[in-house]
Amino acid sequence: MALTVAQNREGGVIRRADPGLDEIVPTSAKIEKLAGDFVFTEGPVWVHEGYLLFSDIPKNVIEKWMPSGGVSVFRNHSGYDGTDRPAGAYIGSNGLTLDAQGRLAICETGNRRVTRLESDGTLTVLAERYQGKRLNSPNDLVYKSDGSLYFTDPPHGLPQEDRDPNKELKFNGVYRLKSGNLQLLSTELSRPNGLAFSPDEKYLYVANSDAHRKIWMRFDVLADGNLGGGRVFYDVTGERADGLPDGMKVDQRGNLYCTGPGGIWIFSPEGRRLGLIEAPETSANVGWGGKDGRTLFITARTSLYRIGLSVPGIRP
Numbered sequence: 001m002a003l004t005v006a007q008n009r010e011g012g013v014i015r016r017a018d019p020g021l022d023e024i025v026p027t028s029a030k031i032e033k034l035a036g037d038f039v040f041t042e043g044p045v046w047v048h049e050g051y052l053l054f055s056d057i058p059k060n061v062i063e064k065w066m067p068s069g070g071v072s073v074f075r076n077h078s079g080y081d082g083t084d085r086p087a088g089a090y091i092g093s094n095g096l097t098l099d100a101q102g103r104l105a106i107c108e109t110g111n112r113r114v115t116r117l118e119s120d121g122t123l124t125v126l127a128e129r130y131q132g133k134r135l136n137s138p139n140d141l142v143y144k145s146d147g148s149l150y151f152t153d154p155p156h157g158l159p160q161e162d163r164d165p166n167k168e169l170k171f172n173g174v175y176r177l178k179s180g181n182l183q184l185l186s187t188e189l190s191r192p193n194g195l196a197f198s199p200d201e202k203y204l205y206v207a208n209s210d211a212h213r214k215i216w217m218r219f220d221v222l223a224d225g226n227l228g229g230g231r232v233f234y235d236v237t238g239e240r241a242d243g244l245p246d247g248m249k250v251d252q253r254g255n256l257y258c259t260g261p262g263g264i265w266i267f268s269p270e271g272r273r274l275g276l277i278e279a280p281e282t283s284a285n286v287g288w289g290g291k292d293g294r295t296l297f298i299t300a301r302t303s304l305y306r307i308g309l310s311v312p313g314i315r316p
Contacts, residue, residue, distance in 0.1 A: 012277075012278060012279050012305070013031075013276075014029060014031070014275065014276070014277055015263075015278060016275045017273050017274060017275050017276070018268075018272060018273065018274045018275065020268060020272065020274045021266060021274040021275035023310060023311070024251070024274065024309055024310055025266075025275065026309070029307055029309065030307065031279055032305060032306050033280070034303075034304045034305060035065060035303065035304045036304075038059070038063070038301075038303065039057070039058040040056065040057045040058050040090065040284070040302075041055065041056055041057075041063075041284065041300065041302070041303065041304060042055040042057055042284050042285050042299050043055040043093065043094055043107070043140070043247070043287075043299065044286065044287030044289070044297040045096040045097055045098060045315075046288060046290070046293075046297070046315055047098070047102070047104075048098070050067065051064055051066050052064070052287070052289055052297055052304075053065075053074055053104065054096070054297075054299050054304060055096060055299075056092060057079070057090045057091070057092040057093070057094060058092060060077055060078055060079055060080055060092035060093075061073050061075065061076055061077075061078050061093075062075040062078040062093055062096070062106075065304060078093035078108070079092035079106070079107075079111060080110025080111055082110070085110070086110075087159060089157060089159045090110075090157055092110065093106050093109065094139050094157075095107040095138070095140035095151070095194075095247070095285070097141050097143060098143075098316035099143055099316070100147060103116050103117060103118060103119065104116065104117040105117075105126065105141055105143075107137075107139055107141055107151065108138065109137045109156070109157035110137075112134050112137055112138070112157065113127060113128040113138065114138045114141060126149065127149075127151070127177050130169065130173070130175070130184060133168035133169050134169075135169070136153045136158060136167060137153065137154065137155060137156055137157025138152070139153065139154050139157075139192070139193050140152050140193060140194045140195055140285075141195075142316075144201060144221075144225065145201060146178075147178070148177060148178040148225055149176070150176050150185075150195060151175055152172075152173075152194070153172060154172045154192055154209065155167055155172055171187040172191060172192055173185070173186065173187050174186040174187075174192050174195070174227070176225055176226070178225060185219075185226060186206075186227055186230065188230065189210075190208065190210045191208055191209040192206055192207070192209075193206070193246050194246050194285065195207070195248070196248045196256070196314075197221070197250065198254055198269065199252060199254050199314060202221055203219065203220065203221060204219045205217065205219075205233060205250070205258075206219065207244075207259075208245055209246055210244070213237055214236045214237045214239065214245050215234065215236070215245065216232070216233045216234050216248070216256075216260075217232060233256075233271055234258075234267060234271055236260055236261050239260070241261040241262030242262070242282045243262060243282045243283065246259040246285060247259050247284060247285025247286055247299075248285075249288060249296075249313055249314070249315075250313070251288075251309075251312065251313045252313065252314055255267065255269065255274070255311065256269075257277075257286050257296060257313075259283040259284055262276060262278055263276045263277050263283055264276065264286060264296075264298065277296075277307060280303070280305075281301040281302060282301050283298050283299070284301070285298075285299045286298050287315070288312070288313030289306075289315070293313050294308060294310065295307070295308055296308075296309055296313065
């Protein structure tokens with residue numbers, strides 16, 4: 001990265017690697033801390049009524065942030081409703097999104113399932129098993145315009161991950177849920193994590209959160225919703241900064257905003273590195289919000305941040 005153009009008192013930095021970033025990140029843009037004192041934040045999603053939800057995984061809660069600045073607990077036991085919390089396990093909710101009706105879909109790490117929160121407060125289990133075996137620990141999820149739900153299932157929620165005796169599946173997969181039918185789409189990634197569609201839904205991008213293979217993949221999306229050929233979109237295995245490829249979002253021009261080593265990597269649709277948004281803490285995920293969809297919310301370890309951008313994002 002060639003140039004640091006903005007730095008605020010809390011240490012946030014914007015690094016520009018390509019002139020194309022100027023059309024996305026204004027030179028006046030600042031990284032603003034909204035709230036702190038969490039444990040590990042994840043899964044930000046802007047709700048249509050005008051507030052942000054995000055997960056605090058170790059605390060097993062979904063938090064609610066209001067534009068007025070207030071933070072409150074939206075849902076307790078968000079990812080695990082048992083009393084025998086496994087030692088060393090991150091058991092709370094992780095990725096969050098909304099369906100076409102505005103209902104909240106939740107990756108429940110500890111319960112090893114994907115659920116939907118109904119308007120009356122009840123939960124509907126969307127996916128829990130594949131071919132009779134329990135999922136590992138669903139991580140992130142995104143809806144396609146046809147109503148099908150795509151999600152990733154790495155082993156991060158299991159204390160010993162792939163070696164955990166409670167792991168029932170031999171692989172870590174990318175899935176599609178359509179009309180109650182759960183399809184396994186890919187097993188080629190060792191730690192599938194964040195995922196997002198291109199604006200035209202011709203491509204599905206998937207992050208691989210593996211310290212030995214830090215990459216983002218781009219898969220062709222076939223007419224029937226299955227995945228075709230995949231290729232490495234960008235490889236940061238050689239980067240030594242803290243963080244792995246994790247959550248990601250796409251804006252309306254097809255630019256990608258991918259949390260990874262050192263911050264939020266911004267790429268053009270062609271895979272050109274444009275720049276880096278470096279929050280004061282290691283970023284895990286991002287989400288679009290605000291009235292015009294131009295605010296990028298950042299969940300970064302113990303805090304919640306935001307930055308105003310020029311191009312609106314694609315949001316549920």
